[in-house]
Amino acid sequence: MRIIEATLFALRIPFIEAFAHSIKSRTYSDSIVVRLKASDGTVGYGEAVARPYVTGETVESCLEFMADTLWAAVRQADYSTAPLDLESSLDWLKAIAATLPAGTSDTVVAWNAARTGFELALVDCLLKSQQRSLGELLPPQRSLITYSGVITSSTVESAAKNARRFKQLGISQLKVKVTGENDRDRIAAIREAVGDDLSLRMDGNGVYSVQSAIATCQTLTEFKIDSAEQMISRGNPADLAAVRSASPIPQMADESLITLEDAQALIAAKACQFFNLRISKCGGLAHTIAIAQLAQASGIRLQVGCQVGETAILSAAGRHLAAWLPEVVFVEGSYGTLLLSEDVSRTSIHFGHRGQAKVLTRPGLGVDVKDAVLEKYAHQTINLATASVPGLG
Numbered sequence: 001m002r003i004i005e006a007t008l009f010a011l012r013i014p015f016i017e018a019f020a021h022s023i024k025s026r027t028y029s030d031s032i033v034v035r036l037k038a039s040d041g042t043v044g045y046g047e048a049v050a051r052p053y054v055t056g057e058t059v060e061s062c063l064e065f066m067a068d069t070l071w072a073a074v075r076q077a078d079y080s081t082a083p084l085d086l087e088s089s090l091d092w093l094k095a096i097a098a099t100l101p102a103g104t105s106d107t108v109v110a111w112n113a114a115r116t117g118f119e120l121a122l123v124d125c126l127l128k129s130q131q132r133s134l135g136e137l138l139p140p141q142r143s144l145i146t147y148s149g150v151i152t153s154s155t156v157e158s159a160a161k162n163a164r165r166f167k168q169l170g171i172s173q174l175k176v177k178v179t180g181e182n183d184r185d186r187i188a189a190i191r192e193a194v195g196d197d198l199s200l201r202m203d204g205n206g207v208y209s210v211q212s213a214i215a216t217c218q219t220l221t222e223f224k225i226d227s228a229e230q231m232i233s234r235g236n237p238a239d240l241a242a243v244r245s246a247s248p249i250p251q252m253a254d255e256s257l258i259t260l261e262d263a264q265a266l267i268a269a270k271a272c273q274f275f276n277l278r279i280s281k282c283g284g285l286a287h288t289i290a291i292a293q294l295a296q297a298s299g300i301r302l303q304v305g306c307q308v309g310e311t312a313i314l315s316a317a318g319r320h321l322a323a324w325l326p327e328v329v330f331v332e333g334s335y336g337t338l339l340l341s342e343d344v345s346r347t348s349i350h351f352g353h354r355g356q357a358k359v360l361t362r363p364g365l366g367v368d369v370k371d372a373v374l375e376k377y378a379h380q381t382i383n384l385a386t387a388s389v390p391g392l393g
Contacts, residue, residue, distance in 0.1 A: 001080040001129065003122070005037035005385035006071050009378040010059055014341040015309070018152075029309030029340055030059055033374055034066070034117040036074070036125050037385075044125025045344075045369045047314040048117030049280040049307035054255050056108035063382065065103060065114045071384045073101050074118060079126055089137035090289065096122050097286035109258050112283035119284035120317055124364035131363050140323035140359045147331050147355040148173040148199075151190065156182060160189040170354035173199040173330060175229070180207055184219055191223045201226045201330070206233035206255055210242055217247035227274050227303075227330075230254040237269035244272055252276055252303065259283070263291045267298045274329070278305040279317050292325060306333030312345035316365040319349075323359045344373045 013029040034046040048066075050057040057065075077099045097119055103111045127134060149166035151159050151174060159176070166174055176190060183202075191200065202225055208216060213231035229252040232239055237256065244251045252274035253266050258281060266272060275295045282288040295302055304322040307314065315334040322331045334357055336343045336350030343349065346368040351357040360366030375381070 001126070002039045002078060003036050003074050003125070004039050005383075006074065007035040008063060008066055008380075008382040008384065009033040009035070009374040010063060010380040010382075011311070011374070011377045012379050013309070013311070013343075013377045015339055016337075016341060026308055029311065031309060031311055031314070032059065032062055032066070032113075032117055033311070033313065033344065033369075034121040035369075035371075035374070036118075036121040038079075038125050038129055040129055042125050042129040044121045044123070044128055044364060045313050045367070046117045046119060046121030046124060047280070047311055047317075048113040049310060049314065050113045051281070051307065054281055055110055055112050055258055056105070057111065057113045061105075061108065062111075062114045062117075063380070065111050066117065067382060067384055069101050069103050069111075070114060070118045073099060074122070075385075079122065090286075092137065093123070093286040093289070096126070097284055100284075110283060112258060112287070113280045116280045116284040116314075119286065120279075120313065120365065123285065124367075128364040133361050133363055134317075134320045134365055135323070135359060135361055138320050138324035140320075141326060142323055143359055144356045145319055145322050145331055145334075145351075145359070146172070147334055147351040147357065148175055149355065150174070150332065151176045153177045153179045156185045156189045159186045160193045163190040163193040167194045167198060171198075172354065174201075175330075175332065176200060176202045178202045178204050178216070180204075180212065180216070183216055187220050187223045187225070196224065199226050200224065201229065201252075203229040203254070204231040206230050208232055210239050213243045214246045217243070217249040221248040225249045227252045229274075229276060230256060234258075237265045237271040240266070240271040241269045244270070250274060254278070254281075254305065257282070257291070260287065260290055260294065263294050267294070267300065272300070274301050274303055276303045276305040277321070278307055279321065280307050280310075280314060285317060285321065288321065292321075296327065302328050303330040304328055304332065309339070310335075311340065312336060312343050312349040312367045313365060313369065315349050316360055316367045319357065319360055320365070342373060342377070344369050346370055
């Protein structure tokens with residue numbers, strides 16, 4: 001089967017309220033949705049979230065790589081030869097990913113967001129063509145997924161208010177964005193608001209030095225913090241290992257973990273106790289699963305994370321992954337219209353009371369995408385099959 005048409009939608013879906021951390025404050029989703037049409041008429045959807053401070057990709061460079069490199073490869077591939085067999089499901093995912101060129105760039109760590117958008121669209125399309133769900137290839141280990149809440153960088157009062165709201169919703173796990181300013185006051189107020197039983201972890205998005213990260217972890221350990229995510233910037237794994245060895249709080253790698261080579265280096269350095277797996281950051285399902293398997297073999301615990309502003313498409317992929325993994329400690333995402341003013345799916349995908357959500361069973365990724373929503377919020381639409389794209393080669 002051939003892919004005969006591709007359309008890229010660069011979206012700007014407004015948030016209900018701004019989402020802020022130590023590096024960026026966002027007021028809208030800037031996802032890129034990839035729509036592919038196969039020769040049998042089946043349509044599939046994927047999603048990419050470009051973050052220059054994570055993989056080095058911007059929306060503009062992501063679109064260019066998709067148009068010039070990925071589409072050129074996909075339109076030439078014959079996907080009828082990919083072995084779709086439940087006994088070799090991971091091999092099938094790897095075969096799909098192998099059709100997508102990696103590319104190189106002096107400014108990009110890896111074209112992971114761009115490749116994710118196309119990989120998910122291919123998986124969705126090819127599975128739908130056979131009326132099969134991704135859940136058949138990645139059989140769920142659990143029927144319900146429990147999601148965490150996230151408290152953005154904000155005032156002490158606002159943080160405590162949001163913490164109480166999450167507790168009222170029955171959320172049992174919270175992640176708090178820390179910035180180096182008023183960290184202790186904010187964490188103390190949140191812990192007081194939710195009590196001792198609720199799980200708290202923190203995320204620094206790489207703004208601390210090695211010494212300030214250690215000092216912050218030592219100061220905040222009294223508040224029963226379960227993990228400290230990416231306190232220092234991406235760099236030498238030995239630096240994160242130094243934080244781990246001196247910190248009473250377990251360390252989690254996020255921006256330091258983009259490629260399989262990153263995972264190998266982090267494990268070799270004994271740099272952390274947790275990996276944060278984000279599908280768009282890690283290059284799609286096949287690459288994320290490879291990292292997860294390496295982590296589990298090495299005793300690294302896992303969080304399935306998300307990119308801020310994900311639509312239902314990436315949320316669905318993350319849910320399938322979180323349901324399939326043998327062990328996962330924390331899961332993030334599936335905010336849907338809890339954050340977005342409008343999501344792209346016909347049915348709601350966001351988590352409910354206690355942060356719980358059911359596994360998805362419909363064909364493909366399990367999301368029924370509304371083209372009208374894509375068209376409504378797209379500030380740029382590129383049809384790669386029927387028109388040349390000015391400025392994109």
